[in-house]
Amino acid sequence: MHIDRFSEVSDRYKVIFLDSYGVLINHRGLIPGVVECIARLRAEGKHLRVLTNNAARSAQAASRRLVKYGLPGFPPEEIITSGATTRQFLQQKVRSGKVAYLGTAAAAEYIIGAGLEAIPVAEVDMSRIDDIKAIAFLDDEGYDLNTDVNRVINLLRQSQAPVVVANTDLLYPVTANDVALATGSIARLAEYVLGRQFVKFGKPAMQMFQLGLESVGRELTDVSLSDILMVGDTLHTDILGGNSFGIDTALVLSGNTRRESAATEIQSSGIFPDYVCASIGE
Amino acid sequence: MHIDRFSEVSDRYKVIFLDSYGVLINHRGLIPGVVECIARLRAEGKHLRVLTNNAARSAQAASRRLVKYGLPGFPPEEIITSGATTRQFLQQKVRSGKVAYLGTAAAAEYIIGAGLEAIPVAEVDMSRIDDIKAIAFLDDEGYDLNTDVNRVINLLRQSQAPVVVANTDLLYPVTANDVALATGSIARLAEYVLGRQFVKFGKPAMQMFQLGLESVGRELTDVSLSDILMVGDTLHTDILGGNSFGIDTALVLSGNTRRESAATEIQSSGIFPDYVCASIGE
Amino acid sequence: MHIDRFSEVSDRYKVIFLDSYGVLINHRGLIPGVVECIARLRAEGKHLRVLTNNAARSAQAASRRLVKYGLPGFPPEEIITSGATTRQFLQQKVRSGKVAYLGTAAAAEYIIGAGLEAIPVAEVDMSRIDDIKAIAFLDDEGYDLNTDVNRVINLLRQSQAPVVVANTDLLYPVTANDVALATGSIARLAEYVLGRQFVKFGKPAMQMFQLGLESVGRELTDVSLSDILMVGDTLHTDILGGNSFGIDTALVLSGNTRRESAATEIQSSGIFPDYVCASIGE
Amino acid sequence: MHIDRFSEVSDRYKVIFLDSYGVLINHRGLIPGVVECIARLRAEGKHLRVLTNNAARSAQAASRRLVKYGLPGFPPEEIITSGATTRQFLQQKVRSGKVAYLGTAAAAEYIIGAGLEAIPVAEVDMSRIDDIKAIAFLDDEGYDLNTDVNRVINLLRQSQAPVVVANTDLLYPVTANDVALATGSIARLAEYVLGRQFVKFGKPAMQMFQLGLESVGRELTDVSLSDILMVGDTLHTDILGGNSFGIDTALVLSGNTRRESAATEIQSSGIFPDYVCASIGE
Known part of the structure; x- marks a missing residue:
């Protein structure tokens, strides 16, 4: 090589x-x-x-993070996140209403930025799911795997809303040796058990x-x-x-x-x- | 039809x-x-x-459960569980040592019944994983998805021990309408993110x-x-x-x-x- | 519904x-x-x-075919074929040299239209594969499954050239009841036996x-x-x-x-x- | 290592x-x-x-082949072929009638040995497929990929007969460098385009x-x-x-x-x- x-x-x-x-x-x-x-x-x-x-932080936050690491000079306009492509999709295809999401409040900014209402999966009223206009797998944190994964699977079984995955990475590094499940893994699991295919953002898309x-x-x-x-x-x-x-x-x-x-x-x-x-x- | x-x-x-x-x-x-x-x-x-x-209960417990439902007369000898085939495998292929497992204490009886030492994934000493002679996905409950799934994935990345899945069912019914993730889903997710194939018990095997x-x-x-x-x-x-x-x-x-x-x-x-x-x- | x-x-x-x-x-x-x-x-x-x-015919031919069916008035400029996206890719990413292809001579026009040299897989000199700058699965006909599929698999095993699939449809209808393997099936088979992923054109891409x-x-x-x-x-x-x-x-x-x-x-x-x-x- | x-x-x-x-x-x-x-x-x-x-030759032929290579002393009783497990299945599950197959006449002996009638896919009367009691992918040779693969796919689309794959190997070596598609690849392709799962023999089963x-x-x-x-x-x-x-x-x-x-x-x-x-x- x-x-x-x-x-x-x-x-x-x-x-x-x-x-x-x-x-x-x-x-x-x-x-x-x-x-x-x-x-x-x-x-x-x-x-x-x-x-x-990355759909966990905005281009602004990503720019500040690079500065913190010692790399100034990447303005937000030069940073394309998979969250931004997700926001664009929600804006164009969903347009109005509630989007149920898995992720942190920071990640939910991508939904709010599309002019939509963000509601954590944990807070969805399962008896009124017609309100939910899209379902988004956003961020690796901000939810409880023990309860929220079953919740989103049951929501998906009953809903016909479009489903978006803002980052298809399967694992993320937590130390030099250890990894943790990323939200792309949870989305993949839901696709597999339900036999469905979601709309995916992030490279290689x-x-x-x-x-x-x-x-x-x-x-x-x-x-x-x-x-x-x-x-x-x-x-x-x-x-x-x-x-x-x-x-x-x-x-x-x-x-x-x-x-x-x-x-x-x-x-x-x-x-x-x-x-x-x-x-x-x- | x-x-x-x-x-x-x-x-x-x-x-x-x-x-x-x-x-x-x-x-x-x-x-x-x-x-x-x-x-x-x-x-x-x-x-x-x-x-x-089912690897969550023994043939004895399964027999008693049918009695409780109003169906007496199935002695344990007439009940074949996927736990029993898992126990047989562990007995023949692993023979001695520690088996790390995801599941309840009841499920761990299948490991103990094979003459092996059962240790919950949560209690594995990650600095001494050479002790672990097999890794078993047993039961749908008895562990914390937030921590133990990442733990078992990191264990699998470092271990060469055989991995067994005692029940490949993906979902189980919790009410007439709702389902929950079964341990087969967690095993399938681990296979997918690691690119591996585990040994599987339970029908259709x-x-x-x-x-x-x-x-x-x-x-x-x-x-x-x-x-x-x-x-x-x-x-x-x-x-x-x-x-x-x-x-x-x-x-x-x-x-x-x-x-x-x-x-x-x-x-x-x-x-x-x-x-x-x-x-x-x- | x-x-x-x-x-x-x-x-x-x-x-x-x-x-x-x-x-x-x-x-x-x-x-x-x-x-x-x-x-x-x-x-x-x-x-x-x-x-x-469709990568078997040009936009011009597709336009004429609609006329023949009784639907005039779709000029070639209004017809987007998956062959056209393939041609665009070859033009931008490969730029010059030979492209080995499975398909008809009509389909090969997409390669030639990209300014490249089209050579049927059957005519590739297997001792000089460094000449091959890309490999294209174009059309459902124009090759012999008995010999050319093995040939393209052996070529793929040895080549590092990019591989493009101009149409991922798996089957095409031949009569009201019967179907035949489309080139997307052959590409999928090659991906599966070789453990690789090709670049795919055509909806849903x-x-x-x-x-x-x-x-x-x-x-x-x-x-x-x-x-x-x-x-x-x-x-x-x-x-x-x-x-x-x-x-x-x-x-x-x-x-x-x-x-x-x-x-x-x-x-x-x-x-x-x-x-x-x-x-x-x- | x-x-x-x-x-x-x-x-x-x-x-x-x-x-x-x-x-x-x-x-x-x-x-x-x-x-x-x-x-x-x-x-x-x-x-x-x-x-x-291997379902292309009987245990007797496999024994003779080892002798020819210079390894005498493996009697047929010591040779287990995937053809033999296929024969056992056909005998027990199908019992009587016609089995359509892809493969050589030598491979068809496994069907005949099960007391069934073997008919090459090429000779199936597509207007009378109720006669066909099973469909078998047997051997890597003995059929024409250009016509018989489409034939078997159309047969499978209309038939409810059990389907068996006698050897799931995907490729076989033809020279030191070159490989060819084995019947397992054709079966896998049929499974994929039809969304079905066949019964498979041969290791790892x-x-x-x-x-x-x-x-x-x-x-x-x-x-x-x-x-x-x-x-x-x-x-x-x-x-x-x-x-x-x-x-x-x-x-x-x-x-x-x-x-x-x-x-x-x-x-x-x-x-x-x-x-x-x-x-x-x-």
Whole structure:
């Protein structure tokens, strides 16, 4: 497996889409060299967007979090969250009424931002479910698995409202060794036991890439897909999504995919990045 | 769809395997006519076995429960639980040491009965997991979904011990309308997020049918598979399992499968029972 | 299940996306009332697009075929095929070189139209596969299953080129009763035996909806998703895709989904159209 | 990964179940040291059985084939084929009438041996399918993929007969580098496009292990599962099946699983053999 230097790869593109966790930061904090890399890309006039599978915080909060980690200078307008694509869907398809959700109050802002009323699954009146115009799997926390998962399954069995999953990640890291179930797992479980398919946002789905393209299109005329590079640490989300959208992709080894198993994982998944780099900071 | 009378169907067989929930009892209690049916079958010299996907109670407890519902006369020796096939597996394949489990203390009796030490997942010392010789998904209750599911997933990520699922049912009825997640759902979720396959007991897996056959073989010499009828209310467990084991099958409409959708479900699943009866009591 | 009149439904939208087979035509020919319906929609100033999962013929050929069936007046610019989204992908992501394909010579025009060289899988030199820059599952005919399926599987095992599936339909109707394997089935089989995931075009994937939106955007400024209705006869492609894209959907019962089983299929799949109509012609 | 010497492993068991391809022979012929190993095991009084996923030849033909490869002394009674478990099923569950099959005339002997009439799918009269009492996927050859796969799918859509798959292997090796679709792939494809589940024979399913146990039981009284070792080269069939049946398992690296990727495959599949050996001959 050939390892490319990221600076040589990025030279070939006008627009760089970056995953956040595993590319900019990881469980040890800011990834070494990232501040310098981002500064260099900006100096070269590259257009940057962060595409993050996250419906737990707003673009504003995500921007502040990067500052806290030591990476200033990503304004909210440059951050595309899977929550934002979910909000867009709710706004266009649901338009008015109540949305029952699993997640934190912060995540519910995406529902409220769509002009809808957010109601935690735990507070749904099960005798009046016709009120519920959509059901949303938003965030990994903010609910009680013992009661709320059964509640949402019974709600889903009786409701014909559209169901959206704002982040399809299955697990999230809690320490260097340990993981926890993410809301994507709960949604997947509900799909499986009910034999249904929900509408999913977050990479590898297209909508975030489309939103990123439209956002760049507002500052750069005539942008074509061949001008864009997607940089990510996860084959099944960042690289599969970028490849499917028709843009070039670079896998970095500073997050989910480890150097020693990268070649095997690429080969066995059949998800081939155009480049492999150690990290964007090296 | 032709509906057969159960008494005319049962006439053709020497041995009747019966599912419990949906065939003998359901959420309203004992199914009408069951006491008389069982008495008639015994008077005719049929050999009966109850095959129940259940690792939450012993054959003794299952026998007492039927008495409580008003159906005496099923001794524990005539009841095959998926817990019993799990116990047999642990005895033969694991032999000694600690087994980490999700479930109630009653369910853990199946581990203890195999001569092994039962330890709830919540009490596993995660720094000494080499002690754990097997991991068992036993029962739908007895653990905290908020903490113990993440715990078992982290344990599974680090352990090479065999994993057994004592009951693959995905949901269980809690009222006439509502369901709750069964342990089979939690096991399926763990398989999915980890990309693994566990060893599964309970119908449609073969082991309970095999144990039933061996049990009947102790009182009836030269029993052949064509002497046996499996009676159940669920296509994907009772009927699929019976068909795969090579015995004839009768679907009853007194449980999971409703009369109005039975023909559609049979056709769309492609799981064809040899007979369809309203109930064993009619 | 409430059946809506299509003329009352269409009144609420400025843009109508229509599936072709099952909406405009079916195995008996032109669906009754379609000519009048389309004329009325045009007279009302609706913007129409046909979205068809088809990579076997060009938009020009699809337009001529509708004329032949008795439905003139759909110019090629109003027809979005899954072949067109495939061509766009190949153009942007592959750019130059050879593309190995399964399909007819007519289907290969989508490769050639992307400025690439099309080579049937049967003619690939297996000792020089580095030349192959992409592999495409295009059309249901034009290859020999006995030899070419094994060939493409062996090619896929050795190649790191991107793989595209131009139409994910699994079966296609050959008579009123009989079906045949479509290329989507062959692609799915290859994914399964190799454990890989290919890039897929055709509904329910987003790209055709996006292309439809962009096409309408050239004649109608400020079009919003809530202005658009998707009309189709298949839950898993037309309706799931439309719902996921965030537009309203109408299921018609003039094709794949029959009136007697529609309510059951909607409920069991959990794919809920906003409207159900007998056909666009009634 | 610790590599055990097979002779030290086999010492702990009275009964050895051996896969054929990858354990006794591979694409280069007889695996070095196998003749001596088998002679030693017999001299030590071990009871041997060959368990082979194969419905293309009888136990007699399999025995003769081993002789041809240079391994005499496996009588047909010691060879359990997945065809034999299929025959047993057809005998017990179908009993009389016509069985439509995909496969060679040699494979059809398993149907005829069950006292049934074998009719190739190509020769089924589609207007009289009520005659067809079962449908069998038998062998990798003997039919025309271009016509017979569509034929069997249309037959399956109309028939309620039980469907059996005599060998679930997906691919088979044709040269050192190349593979071809096995009948298990065709069956899997039919299951997928029709949304059905067929009855499957061959490892990892239990029936062959059960037949092996019964066969050994005729020459060795009181055999217990802990007396038996399953030796195989494939994690998903030999090792998963043996583990599920409750017997110990040894993976050999002389076939499908290569030494350099064995540790990764074991870890990622979660299918853990009790031992790993280079081959039975070393």
